[in-house]
Amino acid sequence: MGPILEVKNLRKTYLGRGSKESKVVTAVNGVNFSLTEGICFGLLGPNGAGKTTTVEMMEGILAPTAGEILFRGEPIGKHYREKIGIQFQETSLQDYIRVREVLELFASFYPKRANIDELVRLCDLKDLLGRDVHQLSGGQRQRVLLALALVNDPELVFLDEPTTGLDPQARRNFWELVRQIRARHCTVVLTTHYMDEAHELCDEIGIMDEGKLIERGTPDDLLERHSCATLEDLFLTLTGRKLRG
Amino acid sequence: MVRFWAILRARNLEFLRDTEALSWNFLFPFIVVVGFGFLFTGGSQDLFKAGVIRSGAPKATQFLETKYIQFVDFVVEDDALAKLKRHQLDILINPSSRSYWISDSSPKGYLAEKVLLSTETDWKKSTIQGTDIRYVDWLIAGLLGMNMMFSALFGVGYNIIRYRKNGVLKRLKATPLTAFEFLSAQVVSRLILMLGTAFIVYFGSHLLIHFQMVGSYFNLFVTLTLGAVCLTSLGLLVAARTASEELGGGVLNLISWPMMFMSGVWFSLEGAHPWVKKLALIFPLTHFIEAARAIMTEGATLAQVSPNLFALMIMSAVFLALGSLLFKWD
Numbered sequence: 373m374g375p376i377l378e379v380k381n382l383r384k385t386y387l388g389r390g391s392k393e394s395k396v397v398t399a400v401n402g403v404n405f406s407l408t409e410g411i412c413f414g415l416l417g418p419n420g421a422g423k424t425t426t427v428e429m430m431e432g433i434l435a436p437t438a439g440e441i442l443f444r445g446e447p448i449g450k451h452y453r454e455k456i457g458i459q460f461q462e463t464s465l466q467d468y469i470r471v472r473e474v475l476e477l478f479a480s481f482y483p484k485r486a487n488i489d490e491l492v493r494l495c496d497l498k499d500l501l502g503r504d505v506h507q508l509s510g511g512q513r514q515r516v517l518l519a520l521a522l523v524n525d526p527e528l529v530f531l532d533e534p535t536t537g538l539d540p541q542a543r544r545n546f547w548e549l550v551r552q553i554r555a556r557h558c559t560v561v562l563t564t565h566y567m568d569e570a571h572e573l574c575d576e577i578g579i580m581d582e583g584k585l586i587e588r589g590t591p592d593d594l595l596e597r598h599s600c601a602t603l604e605d606l607f608l609t610l611t612g613r614k615l616r617g
Numbered sequence: 618m619v620r621f622w623a624i625l626r627a628r629n630l631e632f633l634r635d636t637e638a639l640s641w642n643f644l645f646p647f648i649v650v651v652g653f654g655f656l657f658t659g660g661s662q663d664l665f666k667a668g669v670i671r672s673g674a675p676k677a678t679q680f681l682e683t684k685y686i687q688f689v690d691f692v693v694e695d696d697a698l699a700k701l702k703r704h705q706l707d708i709l710i711n712p713s714s715r716s717y718w719i720s721d722s723s724p725k726g727y728l729a730e731k732v733l734l735s736t737e738t739d740w741k742k743s744t745i746q747g748t749d750i751r752y753v754d755w756l757i758a759g760l761l762g763m764n765m766m767f768s769a770l771f772g773v774g775y776n777i778i779r780y781r782k783n784g785v786l787k788r789l790k791a792t793p794l795t796a797f798e799f800l801s802a803q804v805v806s807r808l809i810l811m812l813g814t815a816f817i818v819y820f821g822s823h824l825l826i827h828f829q830m831v832g833s834y835f836n837l838f839v840t841l842t843l844g845a846v847c848l849t850s851l852g853l854l855v856a857a858r859t860a861s862e863e864l865g866g867g868v869l870n871l872i873s874w875p876m877m878f879m880s881g882v883w884f885s886l887e888g889a890h891p892w893v894k895k896l897a898l899i900f901p902l903t904h905f906i907e908a909a910r911a912i913m914t915e916g917a918t919l920a921q922v923s924p925n926l927f928a929l930m931i932m933s934a935v936f937l938a939l940g941s942l943l944f945k946w947d
Contacts, residue, residue, distance in 0.1 A: 433791060433947075451793075458791045464783040466627055468634035473627065480623035481792040520788075 375406035382439035401583035412560040414574035422583040457521035461532040472501040482524035495519040511542030567603035625802040668709040702747040720747030758909035759882035774852035778865035790946035832912035844905030850936035857943035
């Protein structure tokens with residue numbers, strides 16, 4: 373099976389702010405990789421490594437400064453957004469809107485729609501349908517946001533730090549949802565700071581630091597290659613122990 | 618179209634469920650209209666207002682030296698007579714021909730005549746039939762406009778800025794929803810609300826204080842719609858790129874306060890300096906209020922207020938085009 377997404381020489385620079393002299397900041401510096409269809413790919417890295425910028429370019433939210441992104445061999449274009457699902461790290465929804473209404477609202481944006489009842493079952497939202505989205509707990513909210521990312525029955529889903537701030541029960545419940553998504557042959561791109569989460573869910577991981585992809589492989593291969601017992605050891609070995617942003 | 622209707626419905630639900638904002642939107646204009654109705658219906662203005670036609674060679678007249686009378690100059694006699702007819706003037710004089718006019722139904726006109734004749738007696742009298750226009754009759758168009766302005770600028774502009782800041786726009790950007798679909802739904806949603814509010818406030822106030830409506834309701838509806846579109850478009854333009862609620866609020870206040878005082882909401886700009894009158898024409902609210910007031914108090918036709926309506930249309934097109942071009946989701 374060919375790659376669903378290819379990232380070639382991806383680069384993103386910004387004009388830095390705050391200093392007297394304007395300075396070009398390189399957030400992503402020549403990143404290359406491809407994703408095999410159906411896998412869960414984890415993108416790891418310390419704060420400020422360029423993960424979110426890379427993922428936002430892959431999502432089509434940010435325009436790259438240089439390089440290209442190919443979806444099924446073609447540059448991402450007008451209909452790309454219809455085929456992907458996104459759960460942002462930080463997002464908000466309209467005020468005074470209920471869970472069922474927000475699901476129907478987002479479903480209406482897409483030509484291809486998942487069955488809402490099935491999504492409700494998958495994400496365990498049955499008891500929340502009449503609730504205002506702003507009255508949900510952290511775990512409930514993440515399940516709603518995941519359902520929104522799946523509302524168009526996407527071929528590729530981006531989950532940007534989806535379990536940050538959740539309690540252990542809610543995190544494990546979320547992992548189970550991700551496994552169920554994968555069982556639907558959907559490709560998943562996951563960014564996380566939790567190494568156990570990456571080990572648990574990802575078929576492949578890529579580690580970024582200072583805007584570059586510095587290592588890539590299956591979790592077990594990487595542990596063996598670097599003679600580390602855990603992904604956390606591997607992460608610290610590759611990115612150092614210095615405090616980041 | 619499916620996406621447009623969906624986002625329009627979501628916006629309407631959001632507004633209808635925000636009961637505090639909803640009740641304030643209806644309550645505030647009522648409070649102002651009724652308050653001003655009681656304050657000014659008793660005719661508590663203590664000045665006489667005299668029109669002076671400046672044509673021909675002016676002759677010296679002591680009457681023009683009288684204290685506590687506001688003198689307003691006119692060049693065209695018919696304009697002045699129209700105002701006298703509506704009791705917006707208490708007396709009209711032409712010093713060059715030594716003639717004056719009063720309305721036969723105006724008590725203040727009767728008193729102003731006594732003052733005029735107490736200084737000089739060689740004036741030729743003419744009377745016209747008129748109907749009194751109270752301050753509240755004159756004010757209602759301004760209040761409808763002011764309410765629309767705040768609703769449009771803050772309801773659309775501030776709301777979009779808040780959506781941008783808290784990430785709602787970024788989430789919507791990740792879907793196939795286009796900026797045009799999103800923005801037009803915001804405009805239509807606010808338009809429905811503003812016209813609905815104007816309808817309720819208008820007829821509610823009418824029941825309470827029975828203000829005058831001389832013109833056609835259809836003409837007023839057309840003017841209200843054009844005014845609402847124009848002010849909403851201005852709100853969109855302010856919100857096109859702003860991501861800070863503080864900056865957005867400041868800009869919206871910077872626009873709305875001068876408009877409130879210079880567009881003729883509370884008082885007429887007739888006696889103002891010419892450059893103030895010219896400056897006021899850059900505000901859409903001025904054009905709305907002039908047109909709505911002319912329809913309500915003078916029975917003006919759409920053709921008669923067409924310069925104001927065209928100004929509103931042109932401003933709407935410019936604001937919408939710029940707002941769409943400059944719009945950023947994040």
